[in-house]
Amino acid sequence: MKMSLFSRRSDNESSFEELVMPHVNNMYRLAYHYCGQQSDAEDLVQELLLKLIHRVDEMQKVERLRPWMAKALYHLFIDRLRQQQRRPLETMQPDQLEVLRESGDSGVSSEKLVLVSNIEQALRQLNHEQRLLVVMHDVENYTLSELTTILDAPIGTLKSRLHRARAKLREILSADETKSAAMACL
Amino acid sequence: MNCRQIQQQLDDYLDGRLELMEEADLHLHLDTCEGCRQLLQREKALMAGLKQVQVPVMSPGFARRAVSHAASQAKQRPHRRGFVAGFSSALVAGFALMLVVAGILPGGNGIEPKIMPEVAISIAAPQTVNLAFDVGYAMHDATLSIDLPGNIEVVGFPGENRLSWQTSLTQGRNILPLPLRGTAAAAGEIIATLEQGGKKKILRIQVRVDNKIAPQAGVSRPDWV
Numbered sequence: 001m002k003m004s005l006f007s008r009r010s011d012n013e014s015s016f017e018e019l020v021m022p023h024v025n026n027m028y029r030l031a032y033h034y035c036g037q038q039s040d041a042e043d044l045v046q047e048l049l050l051k052l053i054h055r056v057d058e059m060q061k062v063e064r065l066r067p068w069m070a071k072a073l074y075h076l077f078i079d080r081l082r083q084q085q086r087r088p089l090e091t092m093q094p095d096q097l098e099v100l101r102e103s104g105d106s107g108v109s110s111e112k113l114v115l116v117s118n119i120e121q122a123l124r125q126l127n128h129e130q131r132l133l134v135v136m137h138d139v140e141n142y143t144l145s146e147l148t149t150i151l152d153a154p155i156g157t158l159k160s161r162l163h164r165a166r167a168k169l170r171e172i173l174s175a176d177e178t179k180s181a182a183m184a185c186l
Numbered sequence: 187m188n189c190r191q192i193q194q195q196l197d198d199y200l201d202g203r204l205e206l207m208e209e210a211d212l213h214l215h216l217d218t219c220e221g222c223r224q225l226l227q228r229e230k231a232l233m234a235g236l237k238q239v240q241v242p243v244m245s246p247g248f249a250r251r252a253v254s255h256a257a258s259q260a261k262q263r264p265h266r267r268g269f270v271a272g273f274s275s276a277l278v279a280g281f282a283l284m285l286v287v288a289g290i291l292p293g294g295n296g297i298e299p300k301i302m303p304e305v306a307i308s309i310a311a312p313q314t315v316n317l318a319f320d321v322g323y324a325m326h327d328a329t330l331s332i333d334l335p336g337n338i339e340v341v342g343f344p345g346e347n348r349l350s351w352q353t354s355l356t357q358g359r360n361i362l363p364l365p366l367r368g369t370a371a372a373a374g375e376i377i378a379t380l381e382q383g384g385k386k387k388i389l390r391i392q393v394r395v396d397n398k399i400a401p402q403a404g405v406s407r408p409d410w411v
Contacts, residue, residue, distance in 0.1 A: 021250075025244065028244050033241070038245070045248075045252060046252045049255070050255075050256045052256070054324060118235075119239060144201075159197075166197060170232065
């Protein structure tokens with residue numbers, strides 16, 4: 001790097017903002033899926049940004065920043081989970097259903113509302129790895145190719161895991177449907 | 187294609203990963219199998235339902251606040267091992283290497299400077315001395331100051347014996363081309379000071395201004411302050 005006698009304050013801050021701002025919401029969404037709580041998700045995103053501020057030069061060279069940041073977020077979350085021995089995701093109580101209800105004027109039918117509610121409950125019953133994979137691929141639309149980068153796993157392995165995770169999700173949903181039908185008959 | 191094969195390929199179909207021929211076979215089967223059609227509808231509903239899973243919106247202004255906070259924290263607390271340890275080691279490394287990479291580069295044409303025992307410039311024409319700072323990690327908002335002896339000035343800053351500005355150093359080598367002009371034949375000392383967050387490191391460079399062009403250059407060892 002060539003320095004200049006005439007240089008003034010660093011433009012790192014503005015570069016950093018330009019780089020990360022378009023992806024903050026995406027990272028927050030992922031973080032929410034990981035943590036299950038809005039405040040925890042925001043904490044995680046803040047922690048991510050504190051790490052990334054020191055990597056502006058590296059980020060400027062990254063072609064596709066969203067999966068790159070998602071990978072950093074994923075590792076941060078895993079580290080945090082290990083270090084702090086947080087309670088399992090399955091025991092958390094996300095307020096997703098309430099959010100959906102609040103958006104009552106969005107044209108979401110009551111049948112869809114029930115289905116989404118069931119899906120959310122079923123997602124919570126998946127194990128940690130399956131849940132993250134389904135959420136990243138099917139909810140947040142990360143491609144398998146991007147997920148190979150984020151999760152450090154070959155595409156074939158991810159395909160198999162995703163297939164098993166979806167199968168498990170269907171199994172949970174079917175069991176819930178059967179339970180509901182049985183309850184209705186009582 | 188039978189029902190079992192359909193079930194196995196359904197994920198690939200829904201994700202658009204089937205080959206054209208495989209997809210045609212699948213459609214052929216679906217045309218004749220009510221059970222698999224219903225299965226497909228359920229799967230499509232599941233995928234659509236997953237897309238509907240909602241996330242509460244971020245707190246108002248969170249994104250901008252979080253980015254600003256990260257930037258402000260970076261100023262106060264450089265990355266890795268805390269300020270003192272990180273800064274010290276980076277500067278020790280930086281200035282140690284500076285001893286071997288700082289040198290004279292007539293004309294400032296971008297050629298890697300050679301190792302020189304001392305710096306000598308001519309009174310006849312301006313010459314560029316390249317100062318190289320190798321740092322272990324990026325340093326933001328560092329203050330770099332150059333103190334000049336009375337017989338040397340930086341081209342473009344006549345009569346100024348102290349130049350100071352804020353700058354950032356990227357990880358690795360940072361070159362500062364210093365275009366110098368001698369105004370009187372004498373020996374002197376250029377002092378380069380790099381400061382960040384109350385800590386500073388000084389490099390003293392012995393410079394001799396000759397009446398004629400001298401090819402030699404040199405630098406001295408840095409002193410802790």
